[in-house]
Amino acid sequence: MSRGLETVGTASALQRCVAVPADDFASDYWGRRALLSSADDLGSTYDDLFSTAAADELLSVRGLRTPFIRMAKEGSVLSPQAFTAPGGYGAEVGDQVSSEKVLAEFAAGSTIVLQGLHRTWPPLQEFTRRLVAELGHPAQVNAYITPASSRGFDPHYDVHDVFVLQIAGEKRWVIHEPVHELPFADEPWSDRRDAVAARASGTPAIDTVLRPGDALYLPRGYLHSATALGGTTIHLTIGMPAVTRSDLARVLVERALRSDALRASLPLGVDLADPEQIAAEVRAAAEDLVAALTTTDDQSAAVAATVGTRFRRSTRPEPVRPLHTIEFSAALTGADTVRWRDGLPTDVRIEGTRVAVVLPSGTVRLPAVCSEALHALTDGDGHRVGALPGLDEDDAVVVVRRLLREGVLVPAS
Numbered sequence: 001m002s003r004g005l006e007t008v009g010t011a012s013a014l015q016r017c018v019a020v021p022a023d024d025f026a027s028d029y030w031g032r033r034a035l036l037s038s039a040d041d042l043g044s045t046y047d048d049l050f051s052t053a054a055a056d057e058l059l060s061v062r063g064l065r066t067p068f069i070r071m072a073k074e075g076s077v078l079s080p081q082a083f084t085a086p087g088g089y090g091a092e093v094g095d096q097v098s099s100e101k102v103l104a105e106f107a108a109g110s111t112i113v114l115q116g117l118h119r120t121w122p123p124l125q126e127f128t129r130r131l132v133a134e135l136g137h138p139a140q141v142n143a144y145i146t147p148a149s150s151r152g153f154d155p156h157y158d159v160h161d162v163f164v165l166q167i168a169g170e171k172r173w174v175i176h177e178p179v180h181e182l183p184f185a186d187e188p189w190s191d192r193r194d195a196v197a198a199r200a201s202g203t204p205a206i207d208t209v210l211r212p213g214d215a216l217y218l219p220r221g222y223l224h225s226a227t228a229l230g231g232t233t234i235h236l237t238i239g240m241p242a243v244t245r246s247d248l249a250r251v252l253v254e255r256a257l258r259s260d261a262l263r264a265s266l267p268l269g270v271d272l273a274d275p276e277q278i279a280a281e282v283r284a285a286a287e288d289l290v291a292a293l294t295t296t297d298d299q300s301a302a303v304a305a306t307v308g309t310r311f312r313r314s315t316r317p318e319p320v321r322p323l324h325t326i327e328f329s330a331a332l333t334g335a336d337t338v339r340w341r342d343g344l345p346t347d348v349r350i351e352g353t354r355v356a357v358v359l360p361s362g363t364v365r366l367p368a369v370c371s372e373a374l375h376a377l378t379d380g381d382g383h384r385v386g387a388l389p390g391l392d393e394d395d396a397v398v399v400v401r402r403l404l405r406e407g408v409l410v411p412a413s
Contacts, residue, residue: 013131016042017163017215017238022134031161031182031219031242034175034206039166039213046165046213049123050236055145058114058121063087064097068120071102073110075154111153112145117236119316128238129318129343137161137240138314144235146171146228155200155225156189160241162218166210169233171226175206178221185241189223199223210235243311251303256292308345312360317343320407328411329404334386334393337412338400339377344408346378357408364406370399377403382412 018025019041029035039045058064071078083105085098106112114120118128118141132139146169157178164173179195180187189196200223209229210216218224220242226235256262262285271277318341328336340346347358348371355371357364366374372390377383385400386393403409 012134013127014134016044016046016127017131017165018217019215025217029217029219033219034222035217036206036208037215037217039211042213042215044213046167046236049127049165050117050121050143050167050234052168052232052234054121055112055114055143055234059097059102059112060099062120063091064114064120065093066095068114068116069097069102070113070115071105071110072113072153073105073108073150078105078110106145106147109147109150111147111150112143114143114145115140117141117143124236125319131238132315133343135240137242138311139238139240142237142239143167144226144237146226146233148228148231150228153225155196155223157183157196157221157223158218158239159183159185159188159220160239161220162240163236163238164210164216164218165236165238166212166214167234167236168212169231170209170211170229171233171235172209172229173206173216173224173226174200174204175216175218176200176202176223177205178219178223181221182219182244183221184244184246196223200225243307247307247310248303251306252293252295252299253289255299255302256289259288259292261288262292309360312345315343317341318410320410324411325404329401332385332397332401332404334384334397336385336400337382338385338404338409339382339412340380341408341410342380348374348378357403357406359406359408364403364408366399366402369395373399377409 012022014022014025017037018029018035019037020029020035025035059069066080066084069083070080071083080095083098083101084095085101086092086094087096102112117124118139119125124141128139128141155174155176157180176199179192179199183189205222206216208216266272266278266281270281320341345359349356349358350368350371351365353368354365355368355374357366357374369390373388373396376389385396388396388400391399400409404411
């Protein structure tokens, strides 16, 4: 569940990406216009999130596989065979990153793209969870590692919003206004290649050099290209495929299409290729569709449930530590402290004599007497097991042990 544009934990993830107040970003920039933020204005670098050493670790000892790595040169994506190989005895999978091949391609001017770092690099797992909680939209994180004076990709636009965080080195970014406002996912820049090239040859909206700690926000559709200056450069791209009103409308239409009025068959013998014959049916279908689309509280709730479920499927909560959880659970006492798993949906509801915790993977049901304790836990803070409201200590230990093993709670320390 999104917590809105407030600080999550001890620091706001959004405020590490933009040097304007969160409310100003929401009203003036989100989905509207680009924003450049300097390291001086942001007040910190991103060394805690990613670094040259982190990239080398992922490329050399973590056994990454495609699609978590890809490479490109002068705008063209390399074949995976150019930078992957089997891992040797006991790890013969053929698409593991080959550090020797990556070295050769990188030295020859290819850009390294480490994809899905919100899944493979712990500091970015935590940071991305906080950013998603604040903004209420899914996110992914890629790292672009570019050798000296090389250009990664041709001028293009993305179909999702991006935050660019400069990690190491210097990179010149050239930004142009969109040729197509707020493109959908099925409207890639390659469909407008000529228009993109023409716009990219004109005067840019932003022409700047990003240095470590600088950040750039680009709404989807903004044209951009980047060139490394001097030595190796690294930047993170946080992609956010925004949930749009179109997504809400799509759910409304899907529901409306199942209305009783629209189930009626067309008359027998109708010539479907004759506009005059079906004109009346088209008008009737439109009227029935509009009637079915009339919103009510129940319909809004149904749309929210559908969109919310899709959002949860596109994001992942805080990972659990299976071995530590089992050991902690086995030795659990009333003095131990637990908290709700970060990023886990907080749908707790009464079902007759039971209280249900509805999860993406299923539902955990407990006696209704646990309701007060569950609602207390959903605040995300640490709670001492023996002090949970509505339960005595022995019952609290039993309930918490169940919730730990179901992945609802995690140890607070």
